[in-house]
Amino acid sequence: MKRRVHLVIFGAAIAVAAVAAITVPALSNTPIGQEPSDKVSRGATQSHDRGTDPGGAVLRSELNAVQGTVQQLARTQANLQRELDRSAEQRAATEAGPAAAAESAGVEPDDPTAPDREASKLASRCDEAIIGQPVDPEWSRAKNERFGAFFARPPLSGTRLKSVDCRTTMCRIDLTHRSKEDRTRFIQSFSDLAGPTGMVFAHIETADDLDIAVYVTRDGVALP
Amino acid sequence: MNIRTLRVMQALVGLGLFGAAGTAVALNNLPGFQCVPLSGAVRPNSNGHAENFGSTTATVMCPVFVDAGQSGLASSGTPQVFVVDQNSADDVCCSSRVKNTGQSVVSGGTSCSSGVTSAQLALTNPGTPGGNFTFTHRWLQCDIPGVGAGVSEIRLYRY
Numbered sequence: 001m002k003r004r005v006h007l008v009i010f011g012a013a014i015a016v017a018a019v020a021a022i023t024v025p026a027l028s029n030t031p032i033g034q035e036p037s038d039k040v041s042r043g044a045t046q047s048h049d050r051g052t053d054p055g056g057a058v059l060r061s062e063l064n065a066v067q068g069t070v071q072q073l074a075r076t077q078a079n080l081q082r083e084l085d086r087s088a089e090q091r092a093a094t095e096a097g098p099a100a101a102a103e104s105a106g107v108e109p110d111d112p113t114a115p116d117r118e119a120s121k122l123a124s125r126c127d128e129a130i131i132g133q134p135v136d137p138e139w140s141r142a143k144n145e146r147f148g149a150f151f152a153r154p155p156l157s158g159t160r161l162k163s164v165d166c167r168t169t170m171c172r173i174d175l176t177h178r179s180k181e182d183r184t185r186f187i188q189s190f191s192d193l194a195g196p197t198g199m200v201f202a203h204i205e206t207a208d209d210l211d212i213a214v215y216v217t218r219d220g221v222a223l224p
Numbered sequence: 225m226n227i228r229t230l231r232v233m234q235a236l237v238g239l240g241l242f243g244a245a246g247t248a249v250a251l252n253n254l255p256g257f258q259c260v261p262l263s264g265a266v267r268p269n270s271n272g273h274a275e276n277f278g279s280t281t282a283t284v285m286c287p288v289f290v291d292a293g294q295s296g297l298a299s300s301g302t303p304q305v306f307v308v309d310q311n312s313a314d315d316v317c318c319s320s321r322v323k324n325t326g327q328s329v330v331s332g333g334t335s336c337s338s339g340v341t342s343a344q345l346a347l348t349n350p351g352t353p354g355g356n357f358t359f360t361h362r363w364l365q366c367d368i369p370g371v372g373a374g375v376s377e378i379r380l381y382r383y
Contacts, residue, residue, distance in 0.1 A: 115326030115359060122328075187329055188262070188283065191319030191365070194333030197350045204327035223330065223353050 133167035140166035158182030256378035311369035
């Protein structure tokens, strides 16, 4: 990016030099206040009178020299631009290697670890929310009773309640499952832990994780 | 077409996109037969509903369209399921679920029918938060009780 800006500045400098080369000699004898278009056309007119103006030959040779320099600079700039484009393409190809390969295979180049990472962040936010809350004894008691009835269901015999921590708007439940099948059975019905307008989040860190944390919000309260 | 015209068109297109992004997502009616069984004896009927023709409770999962560009929505809104419950012992119960391709799951609470009736009932489920992922997917999960006074079914769901 920085190199590209330099090249633009460089190009602008060349353009200014070229304009200066054409107009400055022609302007040297122009009275103040005269229109620029007249000045240029006058300079052009003068160039046709080369036999009658001795200073014209000097100016012409200076102009030729400047024009040569400008052309050389323009060539240099074009070469530099080509080199810059080539190196940018190479860099892009190197950096986008996996993405390009995924694209050609018709696969999204998304990070496969992102879901678990985001789930961990949600769990952290839940823990932070709970820690700052006082206990609402009435709601906490009601939730504990509900959880007790839920985990007493026969299909959940492979799920053991380790601890429950209910505060004002959220509970954290720690569970352990006998097997992955038990965990699946729990997940199938875990929405019953919340009231009709509450929410439940089961944080399962890995595919084989049997010890999980479950967060249950109070009715009408969203997960943080 | 001159540059000014192009710029005006570009601005109008930009405004249109902005307007679309700021507009609430419209709800869609989806037929019950879109729901697929996770367990139990569930089949579609000629009315486009999903009915439990077995004697025990069946669980179905009803897919919800998620625009990948919109999957980071903070909430799924408030989906509704229109059901018939003809079992006196058990109810039709639904929850709204959201998941990424990881292991964790988020669910809204369970909303259930009550009583026995051949009339249609509406279950309203709370929205569930989404994740800012390309892979976020949503569905409604419902338990349909077995045959009682008649078949219980999911008629349609709105999301």
